Amino acid sequence: MKIETHENKYDSYGIEIINDDKILSVIKTVNSIRISCQKEDYSKINSIEFDIYKDDQELYMIFDKLYTNLLSANTVGNNDINNYVHEQIVNEDKVKVISDTYPAICPNILEISKDEEKISLSFEKVNGIKYGQIKMPHDIPIHIRRSNSRISDFSILFDVMFKELQDIEKKDFVRTR
Numbered sequence: 530m531k532i533e534t535h536e537n538k539y540d541s542y543g544i545e546i547i548n549d550d551k552i553l554s555v556i557k558t559v560n561s562i563r564i565s566c567q568k569e570d571y572s573k574i575n576s577i578e579f580d581i582y583k584d585d586q587e588l589y590m591i592f593d594k595l596y597t598n599l600l601s602a603n604t605v606g607n608n609d610i611n612n613y614v615h616e617q618i619v620n621e622d623k624v625k626v627i628s629d630t631y632p633a634i635c636p637n638i639l640e641i642s643k644d645e646e647k648i649s650l651s652f653e654k655v656n657g658i659k660y661g662q663i664k665m666p667h668d669i670p671i672h673i674r675r676s677n678s679r680i681s682d683f684s685i686l687f688d689v690m691f692k693e694l695q696d697i698e699k700k701d702f703v704r705t706r
Contacts, residue, residue, distance in 0.1 A: 544694045547569070550568055553650065554566070557688070562672070563671070564639060565671065567667050567669070577652050579652070592650075595686055599618065602683075624642075626641070627680075631655075632657070637653065637655065637664070637671055638653045
């Protein structure tokens with residue numbers, strides 16, 4: 530696993546986490562966090578899974594914290610709204626985040642799950658052509674806005690994750706398994 534950072538026009542960095550032939554990108558813009566996944570060769574995809582293993586220590590801890598906080602509704606804000614949103618995004622031990630970019634009828638979806646060895650980020654692209662939504666063929670972006678987001682105050686948890694990713698020591702992660 531390798532982490533690379535790239536400066537962007539929003540006075541922050543875009544972060545790429547490269548694992549085998551997949552790239553997970555996390556970018557902070559003025560009003561959102563954009564998480565996307567794609568194949569390194571830019572081939573067409575409708576779904577893709579990105580796994581982060583315990584062996585990737587610092588990186589795993591960051592995503593484990595995000596997952597745990599989303600599962601437990603650990604955030605600030607209006608408790609009634611947060612309870613409602615929490616019921617919409619959590620199903621058993623999985624967290625389902627619907628992108629704020631596309632209409633609810635054809636969104637891109639990020640599902641976060643965890644087992645004994647890894648945290649899995651599963652991206653799914655819902656075809657939106659019949660709804661007038663044309664999506665890029667080679668990546669699946671999930672946008673999480675800070676205001677008017679479908680996941681309300683939970684968006685702050687993604688901001689915290691981005692900050693922690695920026696602070697991580699940039700290096701190649703070596704797996705021992």
